Each structure stands twice: as C-alpha cells, then as structure tokens.
Amino acid sequence: MAFTDASLTALRVFREVAEHGTLTAAATALGYTQSAVSRQIASLERAAGTPLLHRRHDGVRLTPAGQIVLRRAATVIDQLDATARELAGLPDEHATVRLGWFTSAGAWLLPTALTALRRTHPTITVTTREGSTPALVRALRAGTIDLALLASAPPFRPPDKETPALVLRTLTERGLRIAVPETHPLARGEAIDVADLHGQRWIAGTGQERVMGVWPGLDERPHIAHTARDWLAKLHLVAAGFGITTVPPALAPAMPPGVRVLPVRGGPAEQRRILLAHLPRPLPEPAARLADALRTAALETDLSL
Structure with missing residues (x-):
C-alpha cells in the first residue's frame, strides 16, 4: 500500500x-x-x-x-x-486568520486588537478559540490555527520540544500582581509586602492549573479557600471578600467594582510574558496584520499601566 x-x-x-x-x-x-x-x-x-x-x-x-x-x-x-x-462562492481562506488565546487575554488584549484591526482592515476575518498552552501549541503544529497568544512564566522555556521550533515574539513582560478586596487590610497601601501574603485565603484555578492564583514561591502550604476555572469568577469572589488571587497587571482595567490590584514588593520578581507564536514560515498578510494589531494593543496597554 x-x-x-x-x-x-x-x-x-x-x-x-x-x-x-x-x-x-x-x-x-x-x-x-x-x-x-x-x-x-x-x-x-x-x-x-x-x-x-x-x-x-x-x-x-x-x-x-x-x-x-x-x-x-x-x-x-x-x-x-x-x-x-x-x-461554493464563499470568501477566500486567505482573508481569514485563526487565532488561539489563553484565558485572561480575552478580557483585554483580544478585544482591543480585534477592534483596531476591524477599523483599519475590515475585510480581514478573525476566528478565535480559547485554550491552554499545550492545546494551542498542538493546534499550531496541526495547522488548525495560524497564531497563538501564550502566557509564559520563568524560566521561560519553549512551549514544546518539537522541531522545527516555533517562532516566539514577546509582546509584553510585566510583574505579577495581587487582586484584593477593597475592604481587605492589604488594600490600604500602594503595594503589598511579600511577608504579608502568609496566612492569606487564596482563590486558585482548577485541575492542572490549580496553583494559578496563588503567589509563586510561598514558603508555606497555601490556604486555598475557593477554586474557579475562569478569571471572572475568581475576581467576583475577590470582590465579595472571599479571598485574594494573583493577576497579570494588564487585567487591571477589567476589574469588577470592589477590587484593588497591587504590586508585591520583597522577594524575587515574578515576571510574566505574553508571547505571540506561529510556525517558522512567512506569515500571510492577513496574519501579519493581526500580529501587528496584537503587538500595538499590548504596547498601548503597557503604557497605560
């Protein structure tokens, strides 16, 4: 055969x-x-x-x-x-870009970039899907998406070991922050000392991402009071006073009422990167236009923080 x-x-x-x-x-x-x-x-x-x-x-x-x-x-x-x-008389595939994105990107980066792209290039159609980093990387390899927004934490290893290596562009890198209820004692200042995170009630993720939402490197077993799959649920639990959680700084504009987002001082820096990934080949013009819109949106968000 x-x-x-x-x-x-x-x-x-x-x-x-x-x-x-x-x-x-x-x-x-x-x-x-x-x-x-x-x-x-x-x-x-x-x-x-x-x-x-x-x-x-x-x-x-x-x-x-x-x-x-x-x-x-x-x-x-x-x-x-x-x-x-x-x-069938439908639009050419080259006018469509398929984008994958990690969860919190949907609260700020994705809508900002898509709005700008629609204004400058209204003929480009973008379809999107949310997913975990492993799922999005597999989708890139399989050719079912063209671009992927990935979140990366130290030591910033490549998202997979396959060859050829994916092209990775850092859109932004900023320190992790803490979301606290406005009525919480930690909300009184302009920053939180890392020592004051001991003994706090945390709102974490679920499944394999259970530790998401807990400050990395705590020298104690964290008290996880609640777990939630999506960011909106976590943040509303914070607003209601049921615990605190970590957030990327760019989520600050999307906070519900009753939540403050503060940096942490003391201890090692906890940096987070947002990466734009694609296969190592030239991007078609529509995908390149979307990549430019994502880079601009990330830069504008950084400058506003």
Missing part, C-alpha cells in the same frame, strides 16, 4: 489526534468511536510504512515521520477546504 493511497478521512483524523493529544479526545471532537479513530490511524501508518505516533500513558506524541505527515496533511486539507469554499 503506497502513501498516495492514504484517504483524506485518515488525514483529517490524524490531524485531530495531533491537535488534541489523545485518541479519546480526537474521537470526541470528531463524533467517532475511539476504535474508529484507531483504525484510521492504523491505515495511515500502513500506508506510510512506519509508525506515526508514540503511544504513551498520557496521550500520543508524533514520531519524526508523523511530524512530516502532519505538515503535509495540514497543507493538503487546508487547500481542499479552500477549494470547496471557492466552489
């Missing part, structure tokens, strides 16, 4: 597996059974004559051959989809 005999369905399934990181998640996204996904991957590997995936307890990882197939499959699928749209 030659690889030229590989079916388009198998290529689409393979791209979904690469993006979602597990056969189960890909099956759910496609509405298939896991066994059906496994059969499609097996047929593709037979056509390639080599394994395309490493099966591990925590999911799958592409082999070097799998990375080659993914790059080619993404191109083929996108071209066929663009052809179908053109035949």
Whole structure:
C-alpha cells in the first residue's frame, strides 16, 4: 500500500489526534468511536510504512515521520477546504486568520486588537478559540490555527520540544500582581509586602492549573479557600471578600467594582510574558496584520499601566 493511497478521512483524523493529544479526545471532537479513530490511524501508518505516533500513558506524541505527515496533511486539507469554499462562492481562506488565546487575554488584549484591526482592515476575518498552552501549541503544529497568544512564566522555556521550533515574539513582560478586596487590610497601601501574603485565603484555578492564583514561591502550604476555572469568577469572589488571587497587571482595567490590584514588593520578581507564536514560515498578510494589531494593543496597554 503506497502513501498516495492514504484517504483524506485518515488525514483529517490524524490531524485531530495531533491537535488534541489523545485518541479519546480526537474521537470526541470528531463524533467517532475511539476504535474508529484507531483504525484510521492504523491505515495511515500502513500506508506510510512506519509508525506515526508514540503511544504513551498520557496521550500520543508524533514520531519524526508523523511530524512530516502532519505538515503535509495540514497543507493538503487546508487547500481542499479552500477549494470547496471557492466552489461554493464563499470568501477566500486567505482573508481569514485563526487565532488561539489563553484565558485572561480575552478580557483585554483580544478585544482591543480585534477592534483596531476591524477599523483599519475590515475585510480581514478573525476566528478565535480559547485554550491552554499545550492545546494551542498542538493546534499550531496541526495547522488548525495560524497564531497563538501564550502566557509564559520563568524560566521561560519553549512551549514544546518539537522541531522545527516555533517562532516566539514577546509582546509584553510585566510583574505579577495581587487582586484584593477593597475592604481587605492589604488594600490600604500602594503595594503589598511579600511577608504579608502568609496566612492569606487564596482563590486558585482548577485541575492542572490549580496553583494559578496563588503567589509563586510561598514558603508555606497555601490556604486555598475557593477554586474557579475562569478569571471572572475568581475576581467576583475577590470582590465579595472571599479571598485574594494573583493577576497579570494588564487585567487591571477589567476589574469588577470592589477590587484593588497591587504590586508585591520583597522577594524575587515574578515576571510574566505574553508571547505571540506561529510556525517558522512567512506569515500571510492577513496574519501579519493581526500580529501587528496584537503587538500595538499590548504596547498601548503597557503604557497605560
């Protein structure tokens, strides 16, 4: 069986597996059974004559051959989809940019940049999706998004170890801050001493991001009073006086009433970066325009803080 005999369905399934990181998640996204996904991957590997995936307890990882197939499959699928749209009389794919973003970017950076882009380049359509860093990086590799906004913490390692390395541009780097209720004793000053964070009630994230919301490097086991998946819930819990939480400084304009955002002094600096990531190839003009809008929005936000 030659690889030229590989079916388009198998290529689409393979791209979904690469993006979602597990056969189960890909099956759910496609509405298939896991066994059906496994059969499609097996047929593709037979056509390639080599394994395309490493099966591990925590999911799958592409082999070097799998990375080659993914790059080619993404191109083929996108071209066929663009052809179908053109035949149907729909807008050209080149006028559309697909952007992935981390959660808190949706409260300030994303709407600011999209508003500016709509004003200067109204013919560019931007579609977006929210996701974790691993999910967005897989989507970039799979070719299902063109750009990704990523949050990065020290020691600022690359978001994955795959090759070729992603292009990463730092849009902004600022110190982490603390959101406290206006009625909290910590809200009385213009900054919080790191020693005063001991014994506080924290509002943290959930699942693998449970520690998000707790000041890094505390030399005690934090008292996590509440956990919440989204920033809006965390901040309204803060406003209601149920605890404190860490926030990136750019979220300050989006605070609900009753919340103060303050820097922390003492101890090591806790810097956070916002990165714009894409595959190492020239960006089409619409994607480059969006990248410029995101950089400008990040710079303007920095200057206003």
